[in-house]
Amino acid sequence: MLAQLIFNGLVSGLLIALPALSLALVFSVLRFANYAIGAMVTTGAYLVYAFNGPLNWPLPLAVAAGIALSIALALLLNRLVFAPLRGRSGVTLLVASIGVGLVLENLVRLVAGNAPRGFGAEIARPARLLGLRVNQEQLITLVCVLAALALVWLVFRFTRLGRAMQAVADNPDLADVRGISRKKVTATVWALAAAMATLSGVLIGLDSNVDPQMGWNYLLPVFTAAILGGIGSPMAAVAGALLLGVTEELATLFLPPHYRTVVAFVVMAVLLLLRPHGLFGAKWVRK
C-alpha cells in the first residue's frame, strides 16, 4: 500500500518534472520566473491534440508535430515579447509572462472551447510489477520523461550550446565577452522549454484530460518543485518534482485529494521560511 503510494507519487512527480525543469532553465539563463509555463503546457497539449484528434495522426507522430509547432510558437513569442523587453527588470518580464499566459490560454479557449478532450489511446489493463500496480499511462510517463531528461542532460553535458547555456547562466557578461551568442542561447532555451512543456502536456492529458485549465492547475506544483530544488539549478528541479509528487501522494492519506494544491503551497511556504535557496541549493554550473 505504502509502496504503491510512493510509486504513484514518483510518477506524478515525473509529470511535473519537465515543466519544473523548463521553468528553472528559463530562470537560470534568462533570469525571470516564466509564469506562462502553465499556458505553455496547455497550448502544447492542444497542439498535439489537433494532430491526434481532428487530423487523426498516430500519437507519436502527433507529438513530434506538436513539439515542432510549439517550439516555433515559443521562438515567435521570444521575438515579439521577450526580446524587446530584454534588459528590463525580472519583475517586468514576470508581468509580461502573465500577459503571454493570458493570451495563450484564451486563444486555446477560443479555438477549442471549454470542453475537456482525450487523446486516442486504447485503455489497457494495469500490469503487475514487483507487487505494484502499474497503469499503462504511468509506464508511458516513466519512459518518456526519463528519456527526455537523459536527452536534456546529454545536451547540457556534451554540446557546445549546452556549455554556452551554462556559461550564460553563470555569468552573462563574461559569456558575452567570450563571444557566446546570447541570441542562439536564448533561442535554444526557449526551444527546450517549449518541447518539455509540450511533452508533459501530452502526458498530463493521457493521465487525465486535455482542457484549458490543465496547465493552470499544475502551475503551483511546478513552481513549488522548482523552488524545492533551488530555482536556479535546473536538474535539481527534477529532484524537487519527485519529492513533491511523493509528498502530495502521501498527504492524501489524511487530506482529501482536491487539496493537492494546498499541500504544494504549504510545502513551499515552509521551505521558503526555512531554506529559501532550495534543498539542493548548490549551483549546478559549478562542476
Add this chain to the structure above:
Amino acid sequence: MTSYLIATLVLVVIATLSGLALNLQWGLGGLVNFGLFGFYMLGAYACSLLQMQGLPPLAAMLLALLLTAAASALVSLISVRLSEDYLAIVTLGFAESLRLFISYEEWLTRGTLGIPNIVRPFAELVPTAWRDLFFLGFCLVWLALVFVVLQRLARSPFGRLLRATREDAGVAEALGKNVLWVRARSFALGGAILGIAGSLHAFYYTYIDPTQFTTILTAYAFMAVILGGRGSHAGVLVAGFTVILLLEGSRMLAGVIPWLDGSQLAAIRLSLVGVLLLAMLIFKPNGLLPEYRLGPRPQES
C-alpha cells in the same frame, strides 16, 4: 441606460480600488502580488459571512478590511528573505489555496452554492429607486478616502522609504531601515484596500460564489497600474476608467461578430487584455501619467 451607467461606474470604482492597492504594493514598493484576487475574495467572503452572523453591513465590512490587512501582512512575511519573484508565486499560492478552501469547506462558506442575500450598508434608509445611485456614492466615498490616504502616504517619509526599498532594498537595509517591516506594512495597507474592494463587490452583486474570483482580477489590476504608470495614483485613477471602458466596449463585439458564443467572446476579451498588457509593457512602460518624484527620473532598472 442610467442603471447601466451606474453599474459600469461601480465596476470602475472597484477595479480602480484594486489597481490602487496593487500600485501601493507593486508600483511604490516593488512587491509583486499575483494573488490579488485572493485577498479581494477574502474581503468579499469575510464581509458576507460576518453579515450572515448578524453583524450590520458596515461593521462586517470594517472587520473584513482588518482581516484582509492581517492576512496580507502574514503572507508577505513568508518571503522574508527572498526577492520579489518569490512573493509573486507565494501570493498566488495563497490565493489558490484560499479559493480551494472556500470551494470545498461547505460548512463555513456554502461552497459552490455561494452566499445569497447580502445586504448593502444603509439599504433600509434609502428608497428603492435611489438604491443603486446611493451605492455608487458609497463606493465613491471609499475611493476618495483611499485616494487621499495614498496620495498623502506617497509624499510622506514612509512613501519615500517604500520607494527606496523598491529601488534597492540592500541600500535601505544598510541605512538602518527595517525593510521587512516596511514591506509588511505596505502589504497590510494594500490588503485593507483589497478588503474594501472585495466588500464592495459583495454588496454590489448581493450574491457571491467562488467562480467570481479568478486571476483575471489580478490581470485587470496590473493593466490599470501599467496603463496609469507605476507609482502614480492619479494615473491609476485614469486607467481604471480606461480599462473598464475597454472591457465594456469589447462587449459590443457581440453585435459585430454575431457567430461567436459567450465563452468565445469572453476568450477574445481576455486575450485582448493580455495583448494590451504586453503592448503597454513594450511600448509605453512609464504609463499615461508619470509618478510623483523628488529629483530626476532614473532609468528603468
